[in-house]
Amino acid sequence: KAGVTQTPRYLIKTRGQQVTLSCSPISGHRSVSWYQQTPGQGLQFLFEYFSETQRNKGNFPGRFSGRQFSNSRSEMNVSTLELGDSALYLCASSPTTDRVTEKLFFGSGTQLSVL
Amino acid sequence: GQQVMQIPQYQHVQEGEDFTTYCNSSTTLSNIQWYKQRPGGHPVFLIQLVKSGEVKKQKRLTFQFGEAKKNSSLHITATQTTDVGTYFCAGPDSNSGYALNFGKGTSLLVTP
Numbered sequence: 001k002a003g004v005t006q007t008p009r010y011l012i013k014t015r016g017q018q019v020t021l022s023c024s025p026i027s028g029h030r031s032v033s034w035y036q037q038t039p040g041q042g043l044q045f046l047f048e049y050f051s052e053t054q055r056n057k058g059n060f061p062g063r064f065s066g067r068q069f070s071n072s073r074s075e076m077n078v079s080t081l082e083l084g085d086s087a088l089y090l091c092a093s094s095p096t097t098d099r100v101t102e103k104l105f106f107g108s109g110t111q112l113s114v115l
Numbered sequence: 116g117q118q119v120m121q122i123p124q125y126q127h128v129q130e131g132e133d134f135t136t137y138c139n140s141s142t143t144l145s146n147i148q149w150y151k152q153r154p155g156g157h158p159v160f161l162i163q164l165v166k167s168g169e170v171k172k173q174k175r176l177t178f179q180f181g182e183a184k185k186n187s188s189l190h191i192t193a194t195q196t197t198d199v200g201t202y203f204c205a206g207p208d209s210n211s212g213y214a215l216n217f218g219k220g221t222s223l224l225v226t227p
Contacts, residue, residue, distance in 0.1 A: 096213075
């Protein structure tokens with residue numbers, strides 16, 4: 001079974017630009033979560049989607065958005081990039097359904113650098 | 116809001132020594148999960164604890180969930196260089212069970 005696939009692996013953008021990151025979950029997983037990882041703040045929850053519905057959103061500004069498609073693939077978008085958005089963005093899928101989050105399977109992440 | 120805290124932040128041991136990392140939540144948890152992230156890698160699920168006072172073992176790793184379900188620990192016996200990495204604990208968000216709140220992790224360095 002293929003793991004969680006994230007593209008692109010690396011991305012360099014400049015301030016003010018926008019970026020779209022993609023995530024393909026493990027086959028059969030309908031829950032997709034996104035996390036931002038930085039050395040200072042650790043892993044911070046961005047949002048979680050299940051069957052195309054956002055069920056929870058973390059404490060991030062509205063510049064961060066996401067969506068999930070009918071095939072469970074997910075994208076996240078960051079508009080008007082700031083230097084502080086430089087981070088590793090991790091996508092994780094889970095076999096969870098309507099219960100509390102079960103174990104997460106993480107992708108390799110997208111390393112975003114904002115110059 | 117709910118906070119998950121881990122100590123220590125860093126630990127440097129000689130190969131063969133034991134290692135313990137502690138995790139504390141500001142709220143009672145329905146379950147707690149542990150993940151390991153190797154340098155340059157992504158977090159990998161290790162285990163989930165659900166019951167109060169639960170203890171689980173995986174070879175040299177021993178995981179405990181506190182009686183009050185607010186704290187947990189991971190103990191590694193006789194560390195090896197393959198144990199190098201950052202160990203995270205995570206618990207379901209108290210407002211919504213669909214998010215996991217991660218501690219900031221304990222980075223373990225093992226010197227041969």
